[in-house]
Amino acid sequence: MSNDSAAVFAKRMDRVRAQLSATGTDAVLLSVGPDLPWLIGYQAMPLERLTMLVVPVDGPPTLVIPAFEVPRVVPHPDLFTIGGWGETEDPVANVVAALGRSARAASAATVRLAVGDHTWARFVVDLQSAMPKAQWVRSAEVVGPLRAVKDAAEIASLQRAADGVDRVAHALRTGEIPLIGRTEADVSAELSRRIVAEGHAKVNFAIVASGANAASPHHHASDKVIRAGEVVLCDFGGTTAEPHGEPGYCSDITRCVYTGEPPAEFQEAFDHLAAAQAKAVEAAVVGVTGAFVDSVARDRLAEADLDQWFLHRLGHGIGVEEHEEPYLVQGNDLPLVEGNAFSIEPGFYISGKWGARIEDIVVATAEGPLALNRVGHDLAIVEA
Numbered sequence: 001m002s003n004d005s006a007a008v009f010a011k012r013m014d015r016v017r018a019q020l021s022a023t024g025t026d027a028v029l030l031s032v033g034p035d036l037p038w039l040i041g042y043q044a045m046p047l048e049r050l051t052m053l054v055v056p057v058d059g060p061p062t063l064v065i066p067a068f069e070v071p072r073v074v075p076h077p078d079l080f081t082i083g084g085w086g087e088t089e090d091p092v093a094n095v096v097a098a099l100g101r102s103a104r105a106a107s108a109a110t111v112r113l114a115v116g117d118h119t120w121a122r123f124v125v126d127l128q129s130a131m132p133k134a135q136w137v138r139s140a141e142v143v144g145p146l147r148a149v150k151d152a153a154e155i156a157s158l159q160r161a162a163d164g165v166d167r168v169a170h171a172l173r174t175g176e177i178p179l180i181g182r183t184e185a186d187v188s189a190e191l192s193r194r195i196v197a198e199g200h201a202k203v204n205f206a207i208v209a210s211g212a213n214a215a216s217p218h219h220h221a222s223d224k225v226i227r228a229g230e231v232v233l234c235d236f237g238g239t240t241a242e243p244h245g246e247p248g249y250c251s252d253i254t255r256c257v258y259t260g261e262p263p264a265e266f267q268e269a270f271d272h273l274a275a276a277q278a279k280a281v282e283a284a285v286v287g288v289t290g291a292f293v294d295s296v297a298r299d300r301l302a303e304a305d306l307d308q309w310f311l312h313r314l315g316h317g318i319g320v321e322e323h324e325e326p327y328l329v330q331g332n333d334l335p336l337v338e339g340n341a342f343s344i345e346p347g348f349y350i351s352g353k354w355g356a357r358i359e360d361i362v363v364a365t366a367e368g369p370l371a372l373n374r375v376g377h378d379l380a381i382v383e384a
Contacts, residue, residue, distance in 0.1 A: 168191060169253055211354065253359055266354060274358060276301045276346045287336065340363070
């Protein structure tokens with residue numbers, strides 16, 4: 001992202017306030033979760049002590065935070081004030097007081113408040129008790145549509161994240177990462193080390209599923225030893241380290257390798273899967289719906305009678321959060337817009353036998369779909 005973090009965050013704050021006005025919402029209240037770092041660059045610790053950014057539609061934003069956490073905040077005094085609270089204070093009362101500095105919130109008979117989707121229930125309940133006449137909605141109504149549209153700097157961050165895991169996937173596909181004779185957990189640990197070495201601040205997941213375990217889409221890497229003559233499905237990603245207090249962006253990729261010559265039945269099924277994935281990427285243009293892109297992959301798999309084994313949606317949005325809007329799934333009739341970033345990851349999973357998945361991160365652009373992951377999609381054969 002841009003080195004001028006203050007300008008980035010100021011622009012986002014303006015967009016949030018415009019969205020508050022457009023949705024008739026008086027304020028948004030953000031605590032733990034991805035909205036807060038996206039908006040001001042601060043990641044709230046998941047403590048029993050409340051941290052909450054109060055953003056009224058017409059008043060000064062205030063970060064209500066435990067006083068001893070204040071040194072962790074990168075201050076942007078032109079953007080928000082910091083209200084540290086002591087151990088004997090009531091932070092919920094401080095949130096109410098911060099809302100009271102909004103003329104609209106203070107004068108309205110009822111207020112419409114958007115609360116962060118990840119806010120702990122204990123604080124939501126206390127806030128509701130303190131403001132019984134408030135109407136409560138999810139912050140997804142306000143911040144969600146804004147986070148779903150990535151600007152050029154965000155796309156560049158996503159590309160850097162994708163480049164990093166592409167290099168890890170290349171090492172997997174070329175046999176640089178040994179498989180046969182190692183446990184899934186051991187390979188998962190190596191993938192994790194490599195993800196961090198490629199510029200990620202943390203690993204979000206590193207699925208390694210071999211043989212029949214590949215039929216479980218979210219298999220947890222186990223002590224099963226990888227053998228010759230089986231598929232190894234690897235789905236991994238992390239969150240990048242970004243400069244200047246800006247939030248990290250996520251990577252997510254899935255590739256499959258086979259330890260030896262694959263059976264003709266599996267190779268044929270995998271070739272159909274690769275064709276379905278490529279066709280769905282091509283279909284993800286601005287203006288079509290998430291449901292349509294999902295159906296493109298599903299219909300192509302149906303040609304090979306594999307659709308019955310495609311057990312999940314086609315994809316999810318990605319950004320500062322691994323899974324966010326938009327979702328490519330049946331029933332989502334919202335059109336893709338320029339700047340949407342999402343995964344395209346069809347798969348097939350035959351219980352007790354095998355499974356496969358191919359996943360890329362794709363951005364909808366005015367020039368067409370831009371696939372951020374570029375490492376090979378074919379079924380790589382490794383002998384070690």
